[in-house]
Amino acid sequence: MLDVRRLRLLTDLDRLGTIAAVAAVHAYTPSAVSQQLAALEREAGVALLQRTGRRVRFTAAGRVLVRHAAVVLNAMEETTAALAAVASEPTGLVRVGAHPTAVRTVLPAALVALGRDHPGLELSVSELDPIAVPAALRDRRLDVALVQDYDVAPAAADPMLESVALLDERVYLAVAADAPISDLAGTRDTAWILSTPGTLCHEAALRVCRAAGFIPRARHHIDDFDAVLALVAAGQGVALVPELAAAPRPQVSLIDVPTRRRTRIGYRRGAAAHPAVAAVVTALRASAAAFELVQVSVRPPVSSTDIAGRPR
Template sequence: MLDVRRLRLLSDLHRLGTIAAVADARSYTASAVSQQLTALERETGVALLERTGRRVTLTAAGQVLVRHTETVLAALEEAGASLAAVRSGPAGPVRIGAFPSVMRTLLPPVLVTLGHDHPALELTVTELDPALVPAALRERRLDVGLTSDYDIAPAEPDPSLDSVPLLRETVYLAEPASTATGSVAGVASTPWILATPGTLCHEAILRVCRDAEFIPRARHHADDFATVLALVAAGQGVSLVPELAATTPPAGVRLTALPVSRRTSIGFRRGAAAHPAVAAVIAALRQRRATGASADPGDPGRSADPARGPMHRQG
């Protein structure tokens, strides 16, 4: 019988690339990870790893076992979900990860609804960058996580996770109102406020500018959209912001709708969709979205029509 914990480590190694990275993700020592993988090789009776100096790669047998591991882990998750459904309705701890604009708008009323409809749930929310949510789900630090990407910069699918779509938002060009041009091409020579390199928000800006045939000149880097809009209002540059983050822009900011969308999905481990607690959170989020309700009476989740042209929002 193969040890599931060791199979997880092999899958982690395939995904992360080094034993040191696996050790860091699992809060183990590198030596402990190596020992567990060696024990897994003894269990299988075949070489799973190729060691060249300090580098470790998976053999053909290791690759085969990783593919089966994803199926095994999903089956175990599904079995746990089925048992939970037999035992009771939605109950127990549920750890939710969400990014700031969802935390401010969509999530608070959902938490109220869940607390009212399912008082046995123990809800815990953590603010987390969407890029960090998949790892938190895989490592069982979250049960449900809100992830996002852009239609022009789609995220790579994760074979260990499933998701359902939640909302689609228009992305806006944010400019100082006093110098607004109303188009991406019009700000080719203007300083930009960019997200941290390596994030999807940063990549989305680069691709929008590339389509307009220029490379943005960075003046500032900021990941919080409230900060981004404050810098735009102060005349420090231009940027892109999604609709949920642009419901109440500061005075002096002009927003122009672009034919670009940010997509938000509800993520969870493969096999966990039928778990009563996970299903309750998914249903509450989707119901809130389906009613068009949000924390703002203007429903910031509703996409503006880019065909309407520039959208002015000041004060």
Template sequence: MLDVRRLLLLRDLGRLGTIAAVAQARAYTPSAVSQQLSVLEREAGVPLLGRSGRRVALTAAAVTLVRHAEEVLAALERADAALAAAQAGLSGTLRIGAFPSAARTLLPAALVALARDHPGLDLELTELDPVDVPDAVRDRRLDLALVHDYDVVPAEPDPALAAQPLLDETVHLAVPTDGPPDADPDPPDPVAGFREAGWIAGTPGTLCHAVTLHACRAAGYAPRIRHHADDFGTVLALVAAGQGVALVPQLAAGRPPDGVRLVPLALRRRTALTYRRGGADHPAVAAGIAAVRRSTADLGFPVLG
């Protein structure tokens, strides 16, 4: 019988590429990870690991085993959901993750509703960048999370996770109102008109940084980034102060400060609710999804799905 915990280590290795990275993610020593993978290899009866330079590569048999491991883990999630559904009332902890603009706008009303309707449920909210969400949900640090991508920078699907679409937003170009007006009052690509401007972008490595680079490169230039800021309130304050221009999605641009003009773009930001495969029917996760969808609709946004 294959051990599920060792299957998790094999899955992590396929995703992270090195024994050291798996050890760091799981708070093990590298030797402990190697030992457990060796045991799994003996249990499987076929070679699972090979070398590719300094990295450890999965064999074809290991890739097949990881694919089956995802199905096993999803079945365990469904079993956990069935047990939770058999209990009277919701209890335990629901760990929710969200990116800052959603945590500030969509989550407060949802948390109030959950606390009112399910007083036995302990709620935990964590604010984090969408690039960090898959690992947090996969590793059970979160049960439900709001994650976004952009139509021009789509996220790769994760076989361990499932998702429900929630929201599709317009992305705006935020520019100072006292800056030079565009030569064309309705340009086909407003980003192209700010080739010489300083830009305000997210921290390198974040999705917001990546979409700024993509939008400017699509307009034919590399942006001159003057400031890095991950909070859109800070971004809009910097734009109002004449420090540059920035991309701001609709959810974060509700009430821009004086001195900011918002130019709608063709870019779209897409938000989804994500959770572990097999977990959609868990009563706490289902309650969280319903509460977030209601709060989104109450704010006047068209809810997808």
């Protein structure tokens, strides 16, 4: 019989590419991972990997098993969720991941509601860039997390994960209020404030600017949007800011940009019916909806240069 833990190592090898990377994720030594994969080959009765020095490649049988392993692991997740649903009240540790903007806005009310309605849950929140979320879910470092992409930088489908919609936001070009800029094209020779290279927001900004026909000239790299807006107000450059982070500032004008930021609530495939996961999803969606209603009620009329922020 095939060992489920070893199947997980095999799928991780397919995703990560090297035994060393798999070992790092699981806090094993590379030798231990190799031994577990060799044991899986004995269980399967066929060679799964071809070894050339330190490199490994999947055999045809290995590729077949990787495809079927994903089905098995998803079924195990679904089975765990079904067993947990037998309990009358969700309990236990739930590890939640979120990007910084959501931690400041949507997440607090959701945590309060979960603590009130489900006192048996132990909630642990980690702040991380959306680009790191899928791996954290697959590696079981998180149970529920906010998965994000932009329409200019769409996320690739992942057979091990599924998600439900949470927010769909406008994206604005933030410029100093007295700057003679009316659109993206006007920033071609302007200094930019970009996120750290390797983050989703950095990649989205690059793609938006390339679509407008230029590569942005980075002066600063800042990930906190409050700090970004403060620098824009101080005339230190222009930046892209999503609606959820677009706090009103009299020294800053926001100009509509033809792109959207999309946030979804992600979890491992098969876990949707787990009571703890379902409770977190319900609380996050209720919090996002309530935040939207509050923002709509105080929002001034919008024009292309108004300052406004509202999740949609």
